[in-house]
Amino acid sequence: MTDLVLSESLAAARTRLADALNAAGRPADGARLLAVSKTKPAAMIREAWHLGQREFGENYVQEALDKQAELADLDPIVWHFIGPLQSNKTRDVAGHFAWVHSVDREKIARRLNDQRPAALGPLDICLQVNISDEASKSGVSLEALPALAEAVQALPQLRLRGLMAIPAPAEGLEDQRVPFARLREALEALRERLPGAPLDTLSMGMTADLEAAVLEGATLVRLGTAIFGERSVRE
Ligand SMILES: *Cc1c(COP(=O)(O)O)cnc(C)c1O
Numbered sequence: 001m002t003d004l005v006l007s008e009s010l011a012a013a014r015t016r017l018a019d020a021l022n023a024a025g026r027p028a029d030g031a032r033l034l035a036v037s038k039t040k041p042a043a044m045i046r047e048a049w050h051l052g053q054r055e056f057g058e059n060y061v062q063e064a065l066d067k068q069a070e071l072a073d074l075d076p077i078v079w080h081f082i083g084p085l086q087s088n089k090t091r092d093v094a095g096h097f098a099w100v101h102s103v104d105r106e107k108i109a110r111r112l113n114d115q116r117p118a119a120l121g122p123l124d125i126c127l128q129v130n131i132s133d134e135a136s137k138s139g140v141s142l143e144a145l146p147a148l149a150e151a152v153q154a155l156p157q158l159r160l161r162g163l164m165a166i167p168a169p170a171e172g173l174e175d176q177r178v179p180f181a182r183l184r185e186a187l188e189a190l191r192e193r194l195p196g197a198p199l200d201t202l203s204m205g206m207t208a209d210l211e212a213a214v215l216e217g218a219t220l221v222r223l224g225t226a227i228f229g230e231r232s233v234r235e
Contacts, residue, residue, distance in 0.1 A: 006044060006047050006048060006051070007047075007051055009226065009228070010035075010227055012226070013033060013223050014033065017033055017214070017221060020211045020214035020215070021214055023214075023215075024215045030214075030219065031205075031218050031221055032055060032220050032221075033055070034055045034056070034057045034080055034082075034203070034220050034221065034223070035048055035053050035056050035224075035227050035228070036056075036057040036058075036059075036082065036206075036223060036227075036228075037056050037224070038057070038059040038060060038083070038224065038231070039063070039231045039232070040228045040231070041067075042067040042070040045074075046074065048227065048228075049074050049077060055078045056078070056079055056080065057081075057101075057222050057224075058079065058080070058082065059081075059083025061083075061093060064079065064097075065092060065096060068096055078098045079096065079098055079099070080097065080099040080100075080101060081093045081099065081101065081102065082101045082203075082222060085102050085103070087107065087111060090108060090111040090112050090115055091111075094117070094123060095117055095120070097123070098124060099123070099124040099126070099161075100124075100126070101128060102128045102138065103127050103128060103148075103152065104127065104128045104129075104130075104138055105140065105148070109125070109151060109155060109158060112157075112158060113155035113156070113158050114157075116157035122157055122158055123157060123159065124161045124201075125159060126161055126162050126163055126203045127140060127160070128164045128165065129141075129145060129164070129183060130142075131179040131180075131182050131183050131186075132165075132168035132179050139166075145163075145186060146189075146190065146193055149193070149194060149197075150193075150194065159198065160194070160199065161198060161199065161200060162187055162200060162202055163183050163186060163190075163201070163202060163203065164203035165180070165183045165204050166206070167179035167204075169208065173211060173212050180209075180213050180215075180217075180218070181216045183204055184202060184216050184217045187199060187202055202216075202217050202219050202220070203218070203219075204216070204218045204220075205218045205221035205222065205223075206221070206222055206223065206225075207225040207226040
Protein backbone atom coordinates (compact mmCIF):
# COMPACT_ATOMS: atom_id res chain seq x y z
CA MET A 1 0.00 0.00 0.00
CA THR A 2 2.47 2.59 -1.07
CA ASP A 3 -0.17 4.91 -2.49
CA LEU A 4 -2.41 4.80 0.56
CA VAL A 5 -4.80 7.71 0.81
CA LEU A 6 -5.65 7.97 4.47
CA SER A 7 -8.99 9.70 3.96
CA GLU A 8 -10.09 6.78 1.78
CA SER A 9 -8.76 3.98 3.99
CA LEU A 10 -10.26 5.56 7.11
CA ALA A 11 -13.62 6.01 5.38
CA ALA A 12 -13.47 2.39 4.20
CA ALA A 13 -12.67 1.21 7.74
CA ARG A 14 -15.66 3.15 9.11
CA THR A 15 -17.92 1.64 6.46
CA ARG A 16 -16.55 -1.82 7.21
CA LEU A 17 -17.32 -1.42 10.92
CA ALA A 18 -20.79 -0.03 10.18
CA ASP A 19 -21.54 -2.92 7.82
CA ALA A 20 -20.33 -5.45 10.39
CA LEU A 21 -22.52 -3.94 13.12
CA ASN A 22 -25.48 -3.93 10.76
CA ALA A 23 -24.88 -7.55 9.75
CA ALA A 24 -24.73 -8.49 13.44
CA GLY A 25 -28.04 -6.74 14.11
CA ARG A 26 -26.32 -4.38 16.51
CA PRO A 27 -26.78 -0.60 16.88
CA ALA A 28 -24.57 1.65 14.73
CA ASP A 29 -22.83 2.99 17.84
CA GLY A 30 -22.24 -0.47 19.31
CA ALA A 31 -18.50 -0.44 18.63
CA ARG A 32 -15.83 2.22 18.25
CA LEU A 33 -12.80 2.29 16.03
CA LEU A 34 -9.40 2.36 17.72
CA ALA A 35 -6.79 3.42 15.14
CA VAL A 36 -3.61 1.42 15.81
CA SER A 37 -0.78 3.71 14.79
CA LYS A 38 2.32 1.79 15.93
CA THR A 39 5.33 2.33 13.65
CA LYS A 40 3.43 5.03 11.75
CA PRO A 41 4.56 8.67 11.83
CA ALA A 42 2.91 11.36 13.93
CA ALA A 43 1.89 13.13 10.72
CA MET A 44 -0.45 10.26 9.85
CA ILE A 45 -2.05 10.41 13.27
CA ARG A 46 -2.53 14.14 12.85
CA GLU A 47 -4.17 13.58 9.48
CA ALA A 48 -6.50 10.92 10.91
CA TRP A 49 -7.35 13.25 13.78
CA HIS A 50 -8.34 15.96 11.32
CA LEU A 51 -10.57 13.37 9.66
CA GLY A 52 -12.37 12.95 12.98
CA GLN A 53 -10.55 9.96 14.48
CA ARG A 54 -10.01 10.51 18.22
CA GLU A 55 -8.79 7.22 19.71
CA PHE A 56 -5.34 5.86 18.88
CA GLY A 57 -3.55 2.69 19.98
CA GLU A 58 0.22 2.41 20.46
CA ASN A 59 2.42 -0.57 21.34
CA TYR A 60 5.87 0.82 22.08
CA VAL A 61 6.27 3.22 24.98
CA GLN A 62 9.12 5.43 23.78
CA GLU A 63 7.73 5.68 20.26
CA ALA A 64 4.35 6.64 21.68
CA LEU A 65 5.78 9.32 24.00
CA ASP A 66 7.67 10.88 21.10
CA LYS A 67 4.55 11.05 18.97
CA GLN A 68 2.42 12.34 21.85
CA ALA A 69 4.89 15.19 22.36
CA GLU A 70 4.68 16.05 18.68
CA LEU A 71 0.88 15.96 18.77
CA ALA A 72 0.36 17.76 22.08
CA ASP A 73 -1.77 20.41 20.38
CA LEU A 74 -4.47 17.89 19.35
CA ASP A 75 -7.36 18.05 21.80
CA PRO A 76 -9.33 15.97 22.46
CA ILE A 77 -7.30 12.85 21.74
CA VAL A 78 -7.45 9.53 23.59
CA TRP A 79 -4.33 7.35 23.79
CA HIS A 80 -4.62 3.61 24.38
CA PHE A 81 -1.61 1.49 25.28
CA ILE A 82 -2.10 -1.95 23.70
CA GLY A 83 1.38 -3.51 23.64
CA PRO A 84 3.25 -5.76 26.06
CA LEU A 85 4.02 -3.83 29.24
CA GLN A 86 7.19 -4.27 31.31
CA SER A 87 7.49 -3.12 34.91
CA ASN A 88 10.09 -0.49 34.08
CA LYS A 89 7.67 1.22 31.66
CA THR A 90 4.58 1.42 33.84
CA ARG A 91 5.28 4.95 35.06
CA ASP A 92 5.39 6.35 31.53
CA VAL A 93 2.22 4.51 30.61
CA ALA A 94 0.37 5.55 33.78
CA GLY A 95 1.23 9.18 33.11
CA HIS A 96 0.59 9.38 29.38
CA PHE A 97 -2.32 7.15 28.45
CA ALA A 98 -6.05 7.07 29.13
CA TRP A 99 -6.39 3.31 28.61
CA VAL A 100 -4.24 0.20 28.95
CA HIS A 101 -5.49 -2.98 27.21
CA SER A 102 -2.62 -5.29 28.03
CA VAL A 103 -2.74 -5.78 31.79
CA ASP A 104 -2.24 -9.47 32.47
CA ARG A 105 -0.74 -9.64 35.96
CA GLU A 106 -1.30 -8.07 39.33
CA LYS A 107 2.17 -6.64 39.72
CA ILE A 108 1.71 -4.47 36.62
CA ALA A 109 -1.75 -3.41 37.77
CA ARG A 110 -0.43 -2.34 41.18
CA ARG A 111 2.36 -0.32 39.65
CA LEU A 112 -0.03 1.43 37.25
CA ASN A 113 -2.32 2.21 40.18
CA ASP A 114 0.49 3.55 42.37
CA GLN A 115 2.02 5.60 39.55
CA ARG A 116 -1.17 7.06 38.06
CA PRO A 117 -1.09 10.84 38.63
CA ALA A 118 -4.18 11.68 40.71
CA ALA A 119 -4.92 14.72 38.53
CA LEU A 120 -5.57 12.48 35.53
CA GLY A 121 -8.31 10.45 37.22
CA PRO A 122 -8.57 6.67 37.05
CA LEU A 123 -6.80 4.78 34.25
CA ASP A 124 -9.19 2.68 32.17
CA ILE A 125 -8.10 -0.95 32.08
CA CYS A 126 -8.78 -3.99 29.95
CA LEU A 127 -7.33 -7.29 31.06
CA GLN A 128 -5.60 -9.17 28.26
CA VAL A 129 -6.75 -12.78 28.16
CA ASN A 130 -4.84 -15.62 26.53
CA ILE A 131 -7.88 -16.93 24.73
CA SER A 132 -6.43 -19.27 22.11
CA ASP A 133 -4.30 -21.22 24.57
CA GLU A 134 -1.46 -21.06 22.08
CA ALA A 135 2.15 -20.82 23.12
CA SER A 136 1.46 -17.07 23.32
CA LYS A 137 3.28 -15.46 26.20
CA SER A 138 0.90 -12.58 26.88
CA GLY A 139 -2.47 -12.68 28.52
CA VAL A 140 -3.90 -14.07 31.74
CA SER A 141 -5.43 -17.55 31.52
CA LEU A 142 -9.22 -17.91 31.78
CA GLU A 143 -8.64 -19.76 35.06
CA ALA A 144 -6.64 -16.93 36.61
CA LEU A 145 -8.85 -14.15 35.22
CA PRO A 146 -11.41 -13.85 38.06
CA ALA A 147 -8.75 -13.36 40.74
CA LEU A 148 -6.89 -10.79 38.65
CA ALA A 149 -10.13 -8.93 37.91
CA GLU A 150 -10.96 -8.76 41.61
CA ALA A 151 -7.50 -7.44 42.41
CA VAL A 152 -7.73 -4.74 39.73
CA GLN A 153 -11.25 -3.81 40.75
CA ALA A 154 -9.93 -3.07 44.25
CA LEU A 155 -7.32 -0.57 43.02
CA PRO A 156 -8.72 2.98 43.28
CA GLN A 157 -6.68 4.61 40.50
CA LEU A 158 -7.70 1.92 38.00
CA ARG A 159 -11.12 1.48 36.42
CA LEU A 160 -11.71 -2.05 35.17
CA ARG A 161 -13.57 -1.66 31.86
CA GLY A 162 -13.34 -5.07 30.23
CA LEU A 163 -11.27 -7.62 28.37
CA MET A 164 -8.92 -7.70 25.42
CA ALA A 165 -7.62 -10.61 23.34
CA ILE A 166 -5.44 -11.30 20.33
CA PRO A 167 -6.51 -14.76 19.14
CA ALA A 168 -4.28 -17.00 17.08
CA PRO A 169 -4.82 -16.34 13.36
CA ALA A 170 -7.69 -18.36 11.90
CA GLU A 171 -9.29 -18.61 8.47
CA GLY A 172 -13.00 -18.13 7.97
CA LEU A 173 -15.67 -16.41 9.98
CA GLU A 174 -16.84 -19.42 11.95
CA ASP A 175 -13.39 -20.42 13.18
CA GLN A 176 -12.56 -16.80 13.98
CA ARG A 177 -15.69 -16.45 16.11
CA VAL A 178 -14.79 -19.23 18.56
CA PRO A 179 -12.18 -17.40 20.68
CA PHE A 180 -14.18 -14.14 20.54
CA ALA A 181 -17.24 -15.95 21.89
CA ARG A 182 -15.08 -17.27 24.71
CA LEU A 183 -13.94 -13.74 25.59
CA ARG A 184 -17.55 -12.48 25.53
CA GLU A 185 -18.59 -15.28 27.87
CA ALA A 186 -15.69 -14.47 30.18
CA LEU A 187 -16.85 -10.85 30.36
CA GLU A 188 -20.42 -11.93 31.08
CA ALA A 189 -19.18 -14.11 33.93
CA LEU A 190 -17.12 -11.24 35.34
CA ARG A 191 -20.16 -8.96 35.27
CA GLU A 192 -21.97 -11.38 37.57
CA ARG A 193 -18.98 -11.68 39.82
CA LEU A 194 -18.26 -7.94 40.09
CA PRO A 195 -21.66 -6.23 39.86
CA GLY A 196 -20.22 -2.81 40.72
CA ALA A 197 -17.62 -2.68 37.92
CA PRO A 198 -18.28 -0.70 34.71
CA LEU A 199 -17.50 -3.72 32.52
CA ASP A 200 -18.63 -2.34 29.16
CA THR A 201 -15.65 -3.10 26.92
CA LEU A 202 -14.69 -6.02 24.68
CA SER A 203 -11.50 -4.95 22.91
CA MET A 204 -11.30 -7.45 20.07
CA GLY A 205 -11.09 -7.58 16.30
CA MET A 206 -8.23 -6.45 14.06
CA THR A 207 -7.87 -6.01 10.31
CA ALA A 208 -8.06 -9.76 9.63
CA ASP A 209 -11.05 -10.61 11.86
CA LEU A 210 -13.14 -7.51 12.57
CA GLU A 211 -16.40 -9.05 11.32
CA ALA A 212 -16.11 -12.13 13.55
CA ALA A 213 -15.33 -9.94 16.58
CA VAL A 214 -18.30 -7.66 15.94
CA LEU A 215 -20.60 -10.68 15.62
CA GLU A 216 -19.46 -11.73 19.10
CA GLY A 217 -20.00 -8.33 20.69
CA ALA A 218 -16.76 -6.33 20.25
CA THR A 219 -17.19 -2.76 21.50
CA LEU A 220 -13.73 -1.51 20.50
CA VAL A 221 -12.05 -2.84 17.35
CA ARG A 222 -8.33 -2.22 16.94
CA LEU A 223 -7.52 -1.54 13.31
CA GLY A 224 -4.01 -0.80 12.13
CA THR A 225 -3.31 -2.05 8.62
CA ALA A 226 -6.82 -1.31 7.35
CA ILE A 227 -6.39 2.38 8.26
CA PHE A 228 -2.69 3.15 7.98
CA GLY A 229 -1.52 0.50 5.51
CA GLU A 230 1.01 -2.29 5.89
CA ARG A 231 3.74 -1.89 8.49
CA SER A 232 7.32 -2.39 7.35
CA VAL A 233 9.47 -5.03 9.10
CA ARG A 234 9.95 -4.00 12.77
CA GLU A 235 7.67 -6.74 14.13
C1 LIG B 1 -0.83 -4.18 15.73
C2 LIG B 1 -1.99 -4.46 16.60
C3 LIG B 1 -3.31 -4.29 16.13
C4 LIG B 1 -3.64 -3.89 14.71
O1 LIG B 1 -3.43 -4.97 13.85
P1 LIG B 1 -3.83 -4.90 12.30
O2 LIG B 1 -3.83 -6.31 11.88
O3 LIG B 1 -2.81 -4.07 11.62
O4 LIG B 1 -5.19 -4.29 12.22
C5 LIG B 1 -4.34 -4.51 17.02
N1 LIG B 1 -4.11 -4.87 18.30
C6 LIG B 1 -2.88 -5.04 18.78
C7 LIG B 1 -2.69 -5.44 20.20
C8 LIG B 1 -1.79 -4.85 17.95
O5 LIG B 1 -0.56 -5.05 18.45
